[in-house]
Amino acid sequence: MGLGAYVAVSAALFGLGIVCILVRRNVLYVLMGIEMILNAANINFVAFNRFGANELDGRMFAIFTIILAAAEAAVALAIVLNVFHLFNSVKPSEADLLRE
Amino acid sequence: MAFFELNSGTSYGLLLAVPLIPLFGYALQIAFRKRLPYGDKILTAGMFAVMCITVFMAMRMILAEAPVFLESRAKGYVFNWLYSVLPDAATVENMGVGILYDPLGAAMLAVVGIVSFCVHLFSIGYMHGDKRYNIFFANISLFTFAMLGLVLADSILFLFIFWELMGLMSYLLIGHFAHDDGNPYFHRWASWASKKAFMTTRVGDVCLLVGMLMFYQHFGTFQFTELWARAQEAVAANGGEFPAWMTVAGLFIFGGTVGKSAQFPLHIWLPDAMAGPTPVSAMIHAATMVAAGVFLLGRTFPLMSPEALTVITIIGTTTALFAATIGMTAYDLKAVLAWSTISQLGFMVAAVGLGGVVAGMFHMVTHAFFKACLFLSAGSVIHGCHHEQDMRRMGGLRRQMPVTFACMFICTLAIAGVPYFSGFYSKDAILLSGWAGILGDHFDGWKVYATVGLSVAATMTAFYMFRMVFITFFGTYRGEIAEGHGHGHDDHHDDHHHEEIVHAEDGGIAHGHPGPMPHESPLPMTAALVVLAFFGFFAGDFPFTDLRFWDIYHPQTWFESLASLDTLYPNVSSWLDGRFAHSQAIHDAAHSRAFYGSVFVIAPLGIFLGWLLYMRRKEWPAKITGGLGLIYHTVRDRYYVDEFVNAAVIKPTMACAGLLKLIDERIVDGLVLLVGRINKFLGFFSAAFDRIVVDGLVNFVGLASQTFGAVSRLLQTGRIQQYAAFAVAGGLLVAAWLILS
Amino acid sequence: MDHTLQQRIFYGALALLVLVGLGAGLAAGGGAGLAFALFAAMTIGGSLMCIWERSVVRSAFCLMATFTGVAGLFILLESDFIAMAQILIYVGGILVLILFGVMLTPPDLTERQLPRVFAGLILVGAGVAWVAVKVAATARWAVPDEMQPTAESNAREIGVGFLRADGYVVPFELAAVVLTVALVGAVYIARRKRADLEPQGGES
Incomplete structure (x- = not known):
């Protein structure tokens, strides 16, 4: 399969990730959506890397993305639990203290 | 170009040490908090070192035969942070971190060093007994770092970064007492005042950013000396007249000054910052x-038309x-x-x-x-x-x-x-x-x-x-x-607290008066x-x-x-x-x-x-x-400027938002009902469409007014998903623009 | 509409789409095309199901399909080390974390609103599809349209790349620092809430 096919899958996954962030009213879905978006980016990195110059750069980026995603998931989960304890809800729309 | 140089090669090292000392002090204080013995004394000592270095450098500058203009880029000592993406400036490494040390910088560094040391020294007595004493010292050290960095920055980009950092520290320090209503200095409006200061200066900061980027777009550089030279070229190319955009960009940069230096009409935050x-x-x-x-x-004077x-x-x-x-x-x-x-x-x-x-x-x-x-x-x-x-x-x-x-x-x-x-x-x-x-x-x-x-x-x-x-x-x-009476509005008067201070600072020497008679401050x-x-x-x-x-x-x-x-x-x-x-x-x-x-x-x-x-x-x-x-x-009553801003900016935006919300609720709900009656399944789509599109549209209008009404914190909904939706819409718009143009 | 009926319609449509996709892949690229279509279907179908499902637990498991599908795509791209890292970290780590989050928060089956879901899918889908079509029509990739040859051992190549002096040592160390900081930070955030519950309270 050509490069275009991978990029298309990546674009679709990216869009679905955004939908996942926007439409659901549970902060865990926001987390999942972010993971989807990161995965979409990863597909692009690796695909362009393998079809392109085949230096290590793209795959290195992918690895760093995975690392950062792991770190982000850990911190985000801690935040989710804190938000839950603070607001007794996991709906992002209820955690709107920022506007106070 | 006549660039002078200091004779000694160690100057850069000394100059670099100047902002790094308070930064290190900040890290130390934050890392160890209350476990750091004599944290305040250590930070003050660090600031003493800063003062000595800056004054020493300034004295050398004053005593030098010719004033010194020292630019790290001229010597090639520069850390490249980002490379330009503009095609016509592709080879210019213009986002480096460099040092510009000239008479103005020398004087300002010495000022910051001396004042900062004195303030640290003063705070040891003044803030004694404060609950968040260590945080206070950490914050004020980080502020000093930002100010020193701003003075040394050789590009408007890094000046801006330190500028924002200072805004943040100002915010944190104005609200220092907001968390501690047992403190005698506590003001109920401290947290409000800190937000007001942050938001109001933010208007100016955005102006500065716009002006900075306008100059970057035309001149392809952030560096001060380059900007001055390009300004001269641009004016010469324009027949000795300043191009109109330079006036606009210069005024945008001046907008940053208006916000930060509390010039009319954005001065409203400074009196409240006294909390x-x-x-x-x-x-x-x-x-x-x-x-x-x-x-x-x-720094930007030559750019002004x-x-x-x-x-x-x-x-x-x-x-x-x-x-x-x-x-x-x-x-x-x-x-x-x-x-x-x-x-x-x-x-x-x-x-x-x-x-x-x-x-x-x-x-x-x-x-x-x-x-x-x-x-x-x-x-x-x-x-x-x-x-x-x-x-x-x-x-x-x-x-x-x-x-x-x-x-x-x-x-x-x-x-x-x-x-x-x-x-x-x-x-x-x-x-x-x-x-x-x-x-x-x-x-x-x-x-x-x-x-x-x-x-x-x-x-x-x-x-x-x-x-x-x-x-x-x-x-x-x-x-x-x-004895034991508070004055007027000062409900948190606390003699006991005060006596503790006196004893601690004066080594237990009692004052001659038992009641709250005024007294000289400690050493x-x-x-x-x-x-x-x-x-x-x-x-x-x-x-x-x-x-x-x-x-x-x-x-x-x-x-x-x-x-x-x-x-x-x-x-x-x-x-x-x-x-x-x-x-x-x-x-x-x-x-x-x-x-x-x-x-x-x-x-x-x-x-x-x-x-x-x-x-x-x-x-x-x-x-x-x-x-x-x-x-x-x-x-x-301060010429009623606060009231005017409240009536002319905050209230209308709030009213507008309220009206739109009302329209939104009525119309969308009505449509949902109508469509739902016609066809239940189709109704799902329709209502959702209304909600997303109309809601999005309404909120977009609201966002436009929010930009100016940044003073009014109430406009922010605080809903992250809404923010995310705006971000996506913005991304799509940018993509559309890129593709269509 | 009845929930069971909704599920039937959705999964029926999804299965139909997947079948069409698999057929198209087979027709376009034979065996390799079929494999690609399979993994792509896992990726996209998984994320669609994740958005669709009412229960967070089910959504999380659907996300597993997405992650695995992406790993499969990596294998097709001959980057097996990243594929393994993907499975280990995403499926083994992040997904488990999310499941922890699911278990520690109460279930709410009424939270999904179909109008929102449909509207989001249509709007964002239209936007992304439009951009994609435009890009596909105008973009000229500066790369050849076939995969480049790669070293025999991905892992060795990447490992050497990490540690080579002109390689990625600094980012590698940075990543280590970031991970450590994030871990400490996560523990700190999660722990503070308990400190707040204590009568004395912590330093603010």
Whole structure:
């Protein structure tokens, strides 16, 4: 399969990730959506890397993305639990203290 | 391009150490918090080192035969942070981190070093017993780092980064007491004031960002020396006229100054910022951060077109005048100083607008010393009077607090512009540039306005400062001398707390009075005052070494011999000299009778009026204010600018948002109902469409008004998903633009 | 509409789409095309199901399909080390974390609103599809349209790349620092809440 096919899958996954962030009213879905978006980016990195110059750069980026995603998931989960304890809800729309 | 170099190769190392010391102190304090023994002393010692280095470097600069202009890029010492993405600047490594050290930077570094050290020293006494004592020191150290970095930055990009960091620290420090309602300094409005300060300056910051990017778009660089050179080229290419966009971009950059330096109409945050601890007011809201706006003007002066300079002058003069009138009516000790700060900043801004950039920077330097001293003295008074801030409940304090009184009196003389005190030299340099403008080749009405307005404002300055000193330190003590009673609004009065301070600082020596009688502050605080008062006196010039009484305008003060258009902007100096035809006009002005008159009339007149109204005829002020009636109330209530902003910006945006919300709810709900009746399944889509599209549209309109209504925090919904939706919509718009264009 | 019916319609449509996709892949690229279509279907179908499902637990498991599908795509791209890292970290680590989050928060089956879901899918889908079509029509990739040859051992290549002096040592160390900081931070955030519950309270 050509490069275009991978990029298309990546674009679709990216869009679905955004939908996942926007439409659901549970902060865990926001987390999942972010993971989807990161995965979409990863597909692009690796695909362009393998079809392109085949230096290590793209795959290195992918690895760093995975690392950062792991770190982000850990911190985000801690935040989710804190938000839950603070607001007794996991709906992002209820955690709107920022506007106070 | 004539770049000078310091002889020694170690200079860069020393300069780098200057901001890194407070940064290291901050990291240390944050990492160990209360477990760090003597954290405050360690940070103060670090700041002492900073002060020594900066003063040493400045002295070398002053004593050097030729003023030094040191640019790390010229030597190739630069850390490249980002590379340009603009096609026409693709090879320019213009986002590097570099150092620019020139006379202005040297003077400002020394100012920041000295003031910061004094403030640290003062805080050891003043903040003693505070719950968040360590955090306070950490924050103020990080602030010092940001300010030093801003002064050393050689590109407007890094200046902006440090600028924002300072804004953040200002926010945190104004709200320092907001978390601790048991603290005697607690103000209920501290958290509100910190938000107001952050939001209001944010308006200016956005302007600065826009202006910065406009220059980058046209010139492809952020670096100051490059920008100046490109400005000269652009003007030359345009037939000697400034292109219109440069006026616009210059005014945007000036918008940053308006926000940070509290110029009209964004001055509203500074008086409220006084809710923060007094050392913070001294350091951030008098000496350094608000001066950063003026410093920015100094760095970008060659980029300003004549039209922009006219606007700058008018805004500066207006601010100076209008803040001075409010300062005459205030009774809160810190409020008087806050309005005075705004007024003095107006002087500096107007000076830059008049082309007297050296005079403006000179005033920035001297003002930093005497205003920091005044604020810390005020802090000492507040400390001594048990957290009382209202001058009407003070009086006669010169007997109880002799050191504070002496320091404050010296600095009051300085700010009033009494000859031989530092403020005299700088303020009259500013008036001189006004006269030079009037007497120069081009006669303009706004120059007359500026000169007359600034002279009047200077008289008012002398008046209200002496009013403050007379009310506070002379006469008899008017506070209640009783045990265990709070004063008026000060519900958190806490004698026990206070006694702890006294015992801890004085080694247990009991005072002669059991009740809350005012008392002198402990040693670290007075020491800081004395250091600052010393500089408040001598920072203008060293008059006794070269005394020429009748040639009172000493044409070569240390700052003016160090800094001139030639040494501040060496690579474009001939261009600027041509534009401002400086020396000749100033020379003429200095020898004109009008100038001498303004020098000798201003300070004595103001002081005489203050003495007359508040020492001699104490019943007159009430009569005068009664006679003025409405005018007095308008001035006292700050010309209702806050109310105007509230009514003109915040309320309409809120009302608009409310109306849209109403429409949104009614129409969307109605549509849902209608569509739902027609077809249930289709209704799902339709309602969702309405909700997303209409909601999104409505919110988008709301967002547009939010940008201007950033002052009103209430507009932010705080819903992250909504923010995410905007981000996505924005991304799609950008994609659409990229594809379609 | 009844929930069971909704599920039937959705999964029926999804299965139909997947079948069409698999057929198209087979027709376009034979065996390799079929494999690609399979993994792509896992990726996209998994995320669609994740958005669709009412229960967070089910959504999380659907996300597993997405992650695995992406790993499969990596294998097709001959980057097996990243594929393994993907499975280990995403499926083994992040997904488990999310499941922890699911278990520690109460279930809420009424939270999904179909109109929102449909509207989001349509709007964002239209936007992304439009951009994709435009890009596909105008973009000229500066790369050849076939895969480049790669070293025999991906892992060795990447490992050497990490540690080579002119390689990625600094980012590698940075990543280590970031991970450590994030871990400490996560523990700190999660722990503070308990400190707040104590009567004394912590330093703010």
